[in-house]
Amino acid sequence: MKLCLTTLGLFAIFLVGLGEAQVTWPNAIDELEDVMFLNSGYRSRGFGAHVTPCSFSEFGAGRQTAAEWLRIGFHDMATTNVFFAPHGGVDGSIQFELNDGENIGLGFNTTLHTYSNFFNSELSIADLIALGVYASVRTCSGPIIPMRGGRIDATIAGPMGVPQPQNVQGTLISQFERMGFNKTEMIQMTACGHTLGGVHAGDFPDIVAPGTVTNDFQLFDSTLTFDNDIATRYINGPDTDPLAVGISIAATRNSDTVTFTADGNVTLQALTNAATFNSVCQNILQRMIETVDPSIVTLSPIIAPYEVKPEGLQLTLLSGGATISFTGDIRVRTTARSVSSVSITYLDRNGAAGGTITTTVSGTASGFDDTFTFYGINANLPSTTSISSFTVFVTDTSGTVETFNNNGAGFPISDSVIVQTPQSCLSDGNITVIAAVRATLTTPASFNITEKVPSTAGKPTVSPVPSLVSTSTTMVQGAAIGPYNIYSGSLSYNYSTGLKYGVGSGAFADTFKDATLLGTACSTVGTTIPSSTSSVVLSTSSVTTSTTGVITSTSSSATATPTLTHKATVGPYTFLGCYTEATNMRALSSESFYNYTGMTIEQCEGDCAGYSYFGVEYGGECYCGNVINTGSVLTALSDCSFICPGNPYEYCGAGVRLEMYELTSLLSTSSALQSTSSSSVVSSFSVVSSTSTAKSSSSSVVLSTSTTQSSSSSVVLSTSTSQTSVTSTSSSSSAPSQTLGIKQTVAGYTFQGCYTEATSERALSAASFYDYPAMTLEECAADCVGYTYWGVEYGGECYCGNVINSGSVPAALTDCSFICPGNPYEYCGAGNRLDLYKIGTSTASSSSSTTSTSTSSLASRGISSTSSTLSTVVSSSTSQTSTTSTSTTSSAAPTQTGPAIKPTIGNYSYYGCQTEGTNIRALTGAVYFNYPAMTLEQCAGDCDGYKYWGVEYGGECYCGNSWNTGSVNASETDCWFTCPGNPLEYCGAGNRLSAYYLT
Known part of the structure; x- marks a missing residue:
């Protein structure tokens, strides 16, 4: 929420009145x-x-x-x-x-x-x-x-x-x-x-x-x-x-x-x-x-935002040991400040003047009452003199310069212990950390991790809050490089989510590091000073300071820097190319993760571990799946142009474009990757027909090495023919894709139907468990072993019991519409509704019985078979090609024979068909997803209070109070996806929003 400057000014006066000084960082x-x-x-x-x-x-x-x-x-x-x-x-x-x-x-x-x-x-x-x-x-x-x-x-x-x-x-x-x-x-x-x-x-x-x-x-x-x-x-x-x-x-x-x-x-x-x-x-x-025990707790002063705050500072010893890379951001509060530029002047490790480093804008952020701009640091420093502290200079648009010296102490940064993040790695339950420690330190280096371990005592009264468990080990000293000794250490871990690590030696440490940002492959620190001339900031052999204090390079022997590229391999995955989204659905629809501020290819690979494919889109969106859905095809490599926010040397797709990777084991051993140089455009692919390739619901897809020209993507539909279709990625010999439906049996339990809660208590009250991020029917069955009944409600709530309490009665199957967060092909009840199972054979009426893959089960849930997330296309076994097709059922009201633009939804009026923004979502206030059953009315309710909202891709609802740069009105015909929850409404399309504004 943004407030007017008058309100913000009052907040500033409020804090000043309390006499709260800026804290020291x-x-x-x-x-x-x-x-x-x-x-x-x-x-x-x-x-x-x-x-x-x-x-x-x-x-x-x-x-x-x-x-x-x-x-x-x-x-x-x-x-x-x-x-x-x-x-x-x-x-x-x-x-x-x-x-x-x-x-x-x-x-x-x-x-x-x-x-x-x-x-x-x-x-x-x-x-x-x-x-x-x-x-x-x-x-x-x-x-x-x-x-x-x-x-x-x-x-x-x-x-x-x-x-x-x-x-x-x-x-x-x-x-x-x-x-x-x-x-x-x-x-x-x-x-x-x-x-x-x-x-x-x-x-x-x-x-x-x-x-x-x-x-x-x-x-x-x-x-x-x-x-x-x-x-x-x-x-x-x-x-x-x-x-x-x-x-x-x-x-x-x-x-x-x-x-x-x-x-x-x-x-x-x-x-x-x-x-x-x-x-x-x-x-x-x-x-x-502030009600706390004063004998135990001493509360801090009232927290006000820093006017200037360092964020993510990191030193890294570069190959040869002559140079240290200095990166990070300076966060400047811009609520009542218009900034022209930001620079820092630093002292070397001995306290002598070091020079001045200029910055560039990294991005902006906001809170309830404040706005901030981040200014990125990217400098190389001589390792012999290095850095110890710095002062920040903020120049506003009028030319006035503000000096921030951290209450006179300068902003400190230590070069005694340096975690070498480029050489450290996280893989298969093991974390290995490499560190550079000044040779003058005599205390052995130690390495520690802190895991967030789920509480296990007393289930189901287990605490929802995990325990913090720390483990440490003494590191092994290796080679000396420049003025540093290189240390290494490894520890095993059980839980990667929230995993933190750090290295210390005596009174010096580099700690509270996010382990999930590490790559999956470790390397060593080079012992040779590179001779490349591509260093971004300065050379490693001779550095001078001009009369203005700006660091300048006087040698061509610069440190080599990474090159922005499409990564050929990430862990066990191999790059496939730049792919479009699918027809009326996501290309990869099993799971999704979002990190618009720090996404990397490695992070998405870790999130999607175990899936056949993963892809990164829009810079910060990660999608996983075991099949590339119909309509997703290879496109020009240049289309995937967004740079990953967590790694400026990687590409992270673009709007409606995925940086696509496949498990290497699924690729043909005889295939080779197309070059990813800027002069080449990968534009075609072929289906591998090898019977040794295993993948659910579609044949393996690899990049063609036969062309670099832009052309329509093609697929081989069968191992017995070379004819192609431009819209299908299914092999004629492929097994049908799994679809959303009712599971009749789960671990010895049989589906009873969709049940209401009881009159004055839970329908099943013996035990309860919660797992909103990943609940499945199988998980609930395992939690309730020994009970006669179990049921899943609200998507993530599991209840067990030996009796169904009074007042709980069967309801319409359509009432149980929530999809299990841990398995998109299962239903997990709804609000006040349970998908109920009983041990042994079914007592449910045959009228409520469906198979897990039948279209009748979809209809019973109130979902048309035209819903894009549920349709499956299997090509014929003949040698002829076929275009994608879906079956349709008519559910139109008598007064309306087909989908149409709705002029008003509640207090909102139709705004038009709107494009996405430039490198950013058009609306960034809030986002909601409901691919099986989205309607315009649902999005309007979710975005209540916002000035604008729009539905995209059939099942994605976006809210905001303003349109971001680059979002413009498009042709009405561009918004042609029908809403999965109401086929008589339009719900945008790929990169298009059916948009409404508050009237």
């Missing part, structure tokens, strides 16, 4: 500061994206993540007892309290799963819980909650004591006093907490009757935003707060009424003033997240 709050302020753009951390816009939830309808983040902050704090030591506070203990009966609902579990992605040795779960309160209030247009860092995570559950809806007034007052808040503050905190979110009927059926409100979710007030509607509607009416009116009264669960009347509504009456409400909430919520 590096600082203990650096990781927290990054996560707090870099929500989108270059080097963004994406924390705020989970609650943007305010109404958003990635877990389906009837959820509001911002409300859940606000709620978990209170529940974590609420077990505090200020009369005893240690007295708790915001300490992350809620991760061990999810099954104590006081923390009902999935929101706490899913929130902790989300926070776990950001959790590491420098950022605690407790700080993330506090940060979640700041982010949720800010994204919903509430006040800026001052944020401090330094909270320490608990290792066990706290005592019972979270206020419950049935508690009487005296109990509630006593509970808040135990937390350190008086009666007035109790009322304030309740009102400020209940301005967001509501009550779920499934969790509290005696407060909200199931089936009486949309999605069984009743809001506390009439808005989704942070405002005083909760107070004004209570005082002036009409009040719809389920904790104040309705069936909660008879059930004595109307705790908001009990709380608000504790002082005769005096406090709540004051909160009907909007300014008062914001001021009070800012204060009380700050106090809530």
Whole structure:
């Protein structure tokens, strides 16, 4: 969310008024500061994206993540007892309290799963819980909650004591006093907490009757935003707060009424003033997240964004040891600053003047209230003198120069211990790290890793938060190169996600490195100084400093630099070429991953390990699959022109173009790769007919070595013929592709149908497990071994039981529409709906029985066989060619015989068929995917509050408040994909959005 400068100015005044000085870098709050302020753009951390816009939830309808983040902050704090030591506070203990009966609902579990992605040795779960309160209030247009860092995570559950809806007034007052808040503050905190979110009927059926409100979710007030509607509607009416009116009264669960009347509504009456409400909430919520045990925790000063902050600084000893590469970024806060240029002046390792290094713009980023520009450093320094610290000079557009010297200390950088990232590697459960250590250091070098290990004790009450487990080893000293000794060390690991590593020697270290950015092949540091003249910055043999302090080169013996190229091999994969997307679907549709700030070919290869193919598109999008879907064909190599954001020497596809790789074992041993030089254009491929090649649903595809001319791509359709088709990649001898459908049996269990939840409890209540990133039916079956029934709900929730509880009844198969995140060919229930299985033979009626690959199962789910993600094309066994075709079924309403442009969708009007931007998505506010069932109405709901939204590729929904550079209006006929969830609507096309604007 962007705010006007007036608001930003007030924030600046607010911070100045508190007397908070800029902290000295590096600082203990650096990781927290990054996560707090870099929500989108270059080097963004994406924390705020989970609650943007305010109404958003990635877990389906009837959820509001911002409300859940606000709620978990209170529940974590609420077990505090200020009369005893240690007295708790915001300490992350809620991760061990999810099954104590006081923390009902999935929101706490899913929130902790989300926070776990950001959790590491420098950022605690407790700080993330506090940060979640700041982010949720800010994204919903509430006040800026001052944020401090330094909270320490608990290792066990706290005592019972979270206020419950049935508690009487005296109990509630006593509970808040135990937390350190008086009666007035109790009322304030309740009102400020209940301005967001509501009550779920499934969790509290005696407060909200199931089936009486949309999605069984009743809001506390009439808005989704942070405002005083909760107070004004209570005082002036009409009040719809389920904790104040309705069936909660008879059930004595109307705790908001009990709380608000504790002082005769005096406090709540004051909160009907909007300014008062914001001021009070800012204060009380700050106090809530700053409730910590002072004997254990010392909170930092209030965190304000750095005006200037180094990011990702890295030294690397180059071949021969005479030169050190210095790279990284300088982040400059541009909220109220217009920058012309940025340079740094550095001191050498002995404190003498070293020279000046100019920078170039790397990218921009933004948070809720601030914008930033990153200025890249890429310089080579003599290893004998090197660098020890630097000062930053920021020149604005008027010519005024600001000097930033890190509170007089200079920004430090040590060259005593250097991790050699180009030579280090990560592969097959083993990490090998190479480091250069100054020969003057006598302490042996050590190497350590920190893994995020899933908690395993006490399942299913296992904590959603992983444990941090560190391992270290002494490194082996090798050759001396220049003034450095080279060390190496290896360690095995079990979990690569979030894996960090570092090297130390005595008081010096190079630590907190992201292991997933390493390549898969290690190498050695060269002992010879290169003679190439292609160095970007300066030579290695003679460096002088001009009178202006700018580093200049005086020799031709420069250090060789990597060359931007299409990588021929990455791990076990071989480059196939530049491929188009498929017809009406993704070329690779099994899994997808996104990293617009740091994607590399190696990262995508790691994400897609085990798949036959992977490809990188749009710079930051990684796709995996075992088959290249119909319509994806080889195109000109020059089409894949986007440079990888995580490695400027690699290409990462382009718009509707994939940098495509295939498992080398699937390629013909006699085939050779086409040259990837800039003078060549790979434009054709052939199908290998060798029977030794194994691949699901299509023959192996390799690059042709017979041509470099641009021509239509072709495929050999059968091993017995040379005739071709320009639209199909299927072999006549290929097995049909797997399709989405109902699995009749899973691990000895038989499908029973789509079932509702029970009346006042879960349909299956014996045990529960959660895996939103990767749930499959097989995983749930394994978790529920020994139980009579199990079912998957909401895509990632697994429930077990020996009986189906009262009120759970069969529902329409179309209700269970969520696709399993771990297997795109399986269904995993939906909101309040379970795909239910029972041990042994089926008792379901034959009318609900389908096969996993039949089109009838697709129809039963409300999905037309024309849905592009589900169609399969198998060419005939004859020697003739055939073009791609799909079967169609008519589901048109009587008043409409075919798809048409809808002029209005809710509060939005049709904007036109819009292209994507130049090297960037046209709309970058938020993104949602639903390839099986996207509709215009769904996208409008997902993007509610944004100025623009558009649907692309049939199943991709993009939101934003402005169109990015390069996005222009296209021909209406360009947007021709029909929506998979409504074949009477248009949902864009490849690189085209059916776009709407807020009216």
